[in-house]
Amino acid sequence: MTVIVTGAAGGLGSAIVEAFAAEGARVLATDISYPDASEADGESIVRRRLDVTDEHDWIALMDACEEEFGAPDVLVNNAGIYRPNIAFEDMPIDLWRRHFAVNSDGTFLGCKHAIRRMKPRGRGAIVNMGSGMSIKSNPSGAAYCGSKAAVLMTTRTAAGAAGPYGIRVNAVLPGAVPTAMLMGNKLEDDTDASLVARLEAHSALGRLATAEDIARGVLFLAAPESAAITGVYLPIDGGNMPGA
Numbered sequence: 001m002t003v004i005v006t007g008a009a010g011g012l013g014s015a016i017v018e019a020f021a022a023e024g025a026r027v028l029a030t031d032i033s034y035p036d037a038s039e040a041d042g043e044s045i046v047r048r049r050l051d052v053t054d055e056h057d058w059i060a061l062m063d064a065c066e067e068e069f070g071a072p073d074v075l076v077n078n079a080g081i082y083r084p085n086i087a088f089e090d091m092p093i094d095l096w097r098r099h100f101a102v103n104s105d106g107t108f109l110g111c112k113h114a115i116r117r118m119k120p121r122g123r124g125a126i127v128n129m130g131s132g133m134s135i136k137s138n139p140s141g142a143a144y145c146g147s148k149a150a151v152l153m154t155t156r157t158a159a160g161a162a163g164p165y166g167i168r169v170n171a172v173l174p175g176a177v178p179t180a181m182l183m184g185n186k187l188e189d190d191t192d193a194s195l196v197a198r199l200e201a202h203s204a205l206g207r208l209a210t211a212e213d214i215a216r217g218v219l220f221l222a223a224p225e226s227a228a229i230t231g232v233y234l235p236i237d238g239g240n241m242p243g244a
């Protein structure tokens with residue numbers, strides 16, 4: 001099985017890459033921070049640069065994937081950015097657009113180009129990385145919430161479009177997971193521990209999801225055993241239910 005993961009250098013991306021590799025998959029691990037040329041990392045992982053906002057990059061990546069391994073069986077659209085703690089009325093339009101470029105356009109481009117390559121074989125699975133903030137509003141993260149809400153509808157429209165070709169498209173919605181991205185949310189008086197404790201207090205299980213919990217959810221949705229599941233989004237957040 002050949003799997004492409006975007007945002008692979010980050011906290012969740014690296015756990016997803018490791019989880020697929022542990023299952024015996026060949027993983028094309030991509031990130032904007034990687035060098036242009038493909039680099040092998042052990043037997044099952046190849047690392048290569050991809051800027052998810054750049055359509056030419058996507059075409060070059062898919063060409064390279066087909067040449068080396070064949071069409072991808074699985075794409076995980078995981079790359080994302082989040083700049084928190086900006087008052088709604090102070091949000092610069094460039095920053096708003098950057099969130100949409102990476103989080104929404106990047107997901108759309110990944111779905112588009114994966115579906116084109118998977119369609120001739122009549123199978124494939126795509127997992128998009130939404131967020132709890134795809135469905136919950138956080139006024140100080142308006143650009144992130146809006147761009148992650150778009151990920152859900154892109155998941156559903158892509159699932160409808162690709163279903164007739166045997167391709168499934170689903171999303172996971174992680175709650176807060178202690179990665180570099182989450183720690184960027186600290187308020188002035190916060191430590192890592194106080195931020196985590198505050199967030200844990202909102203979850204039914206009294207704990208946050210780990211990067212490995214998210215990776216397991218991605219593997220579940222991508223697995224052939226989930227053949228009847230498409231167009232859904234799966235929250236993985238320790239039971240973070242507003243009003244519960």
Ligand SMILES: NC(=O)c1ccc[n+]([C@@H]2O[C@H](COP(=O)([O-])OP(=O)(O)OC[C@H]3O[C@@H](n4cnc5c(N)ncnc54)[C@H](O)[C@@H]3O)[C@@H](O)[C@H]2O)c1
Pocket residue numbers: 006007008009010011012013030031032033050051052053078079080081082102129130131132173174175176177178179180181182
């Ligand atoms: N950590 C959390 O609490 C949390 C919660 C919900 C959703 N998410 C989502 O999970 C995904 C991964 O988050 P993370 O916590 O691992 O963040 P992270 O910041 O650790 O990793 C994000 C990765 O995306 C890469 N990236 C950024 N812009 C890119 C671009 N244009 N092209 C390609 N790669 C790019 C970065 O280089 C980085 O390696 C994101 O989509 C994020 O929104 C994270």
